[in-house]
Amino acid sequence: MKSMWRHLKDSWTIHRGHEVIRIEKGETVKIDLEEALCGLMFNTMGYLHEHLTAMKNMDHPERDELLREFLKVTNEWLEAGDILGWEDESNSDQKT
Secondary structure (H helix, E strand, O other): OHHHHHHHHHHHHHHOOOOEEEEEOOEEEEEOHHHHHHHHHHHHHHHHHHHHHHHOOOOOOOHHHHHHHHHHHHHHHHHHHHHHOOOOHHHOOOOO
């Protein structure tokens, strides 16, 4: 949730016309809107994944269809990330 909130704040800050600057691995990095929005979407999809996983054993009429669609979109997203060389933030040493 902390990472999702950070990406939301970054997106909002950039939307309002301000720059977002971070220190990453000792270097100053400017965060652009695309990076902030993709980070927000990544974290939102992760949160949805956790929710759907918890729902697996529940009796929910639309659960199976939701799960199939989510897995399809998630796999497409992960494949696109692999192609573009994106790193999985959840494996980062920095927990912020």
